[in-house]
Amino acid sequence: TIACESSIGTWTDIKTLSRSIIRKLKPHVFSINQNTNIIKIAYPINLFERGNIPQLLSSIAGNIFGMKILKSLRLEDIKFPPTYTSAFKGPKYGVRGVRNLLRIRERPILGTIVKPKLGLSAKQHAKVAYNAWVGGIDAVKDDENLTSMAFNHFKDRVAATLSKRDKAEKKTGEKKVYFPNVTAETGEMIRRAEYVRRLGGEYIMVDIITCGWSSVQALRDAELGLIIHAHRAGHGLFTELREQGMSMLVVAKLARLVGVDQLHVGAIVGKMKGGAREVEHIGEEITDAFVKSSDSDHILAQNWKGIEPVFPVCSGGLHPGLVGSLMKHMGHDIIIQAGGGIHGHPDGTTSGARAMRQ
Ligand code: CAP
Ligand code: MG
Secondary structure (H helix, E strand, O other): OHHHHOOOOOOOOOOOOOHHHHHHHOOEEEEEEOOOOEEEEEOOHHHOOOOOHHHHHHHHOOHHHHOOOOOOOEEOOOOOOHHHHOOOOOOOOHHHHHHHHHOOOOOOEEEEEOOOOOOOOHHHHHHHHHHHHHHOOOEEEOOOOOOOEOOEOHHHHHHHHHHHHHHHHHHHOOOOEEEOEOOOOHHHHHHHHHHHHHOOOOEEEEEHHHHOHHHHHHHHHOOOOOEEEEEOOOOHHHHOOOOOEEOHHHHHHHHHHHOOOEEEOOOOOOOOOOOHHHHHHHHHHHHOOOOOOOOOHHHHOOOOOOOOOOEEEEOOOOOHHHHHHHHHHHOOOOEEEOOHHHHOOOOOHHHHHHHHHO
């Protein structure tokens, strides 16, 4: 039923379905494991429009999730052939581009989220950002629900914060970056991104789940010359339950296809859910960093030709005391972010940033 509803079938035999359609487009259920309840289905490539994520999801993660015949269903993974991945641009910058811009070769990139999430004025926001940068943080970002607010307009905040970035660079002699949250209706989002570019920003941040795949793809395809930081707020709506929904691994693969440069994947030791195995696995899949012959072809299959790796972001409840154990799991090719773990330092943001850098 899953294969059928997701491709050419429906609940009953239909006179309009010819033998030739069946021959060309029928799916193949090639593995059913009755112990694990894992089912693997192969679909002919012509069932899918190249470059169209909504069409892919309407097919294999569409009607079938609402059908009475299934008690529960979870989409755990998708493997794409090169003919499918090649229709997408993927990240413009990815791990390489970010490291080149920041001129940081070995260590993890350090970021902070300005806190409180909401409430500071544009000027106060810029000041907190400055304090974090001069303490040793590389990147400052807006929080996921900070867009253009009555008390903190997007344009004012970007102008004030980028001007503080210039000052922080001058003071420290290091490259500093700011990820303004452009999340909004697609047209407005692109206009906000263009504004960031005009003011000399190199980055934007977007909430990929709440904006939606086509909106994020439009942002990437606008070719604005900006690095895209992807926040995943809301993914838990469908990734949390073990027996229902869609895995974060699938989200990460789709995010890589549409072309975000860095993506929140979980922090294992922090405040958010997500076990070590799951988070490490997502990290491996989007960076291609650990392509080992001892691993299953599953990981090797991720070596998408011509598509840059995504930089994994570990965030949520982190503080200096957790950096060691986080890096034991994730290695050094990560972006580590701490909000509360920096601004909660008893001596304030600059000391928190310094502690994090140390
Ligand atoms: C972290 C954060 C991020 C979470 C999201 C927050 O702040 O800004 O949104 O990291 O989770 O608001 O919680 P703290 P994930 O450092 O103060 O926790 O990265 O798992 O998507
Ligand atoms: Mg946040």
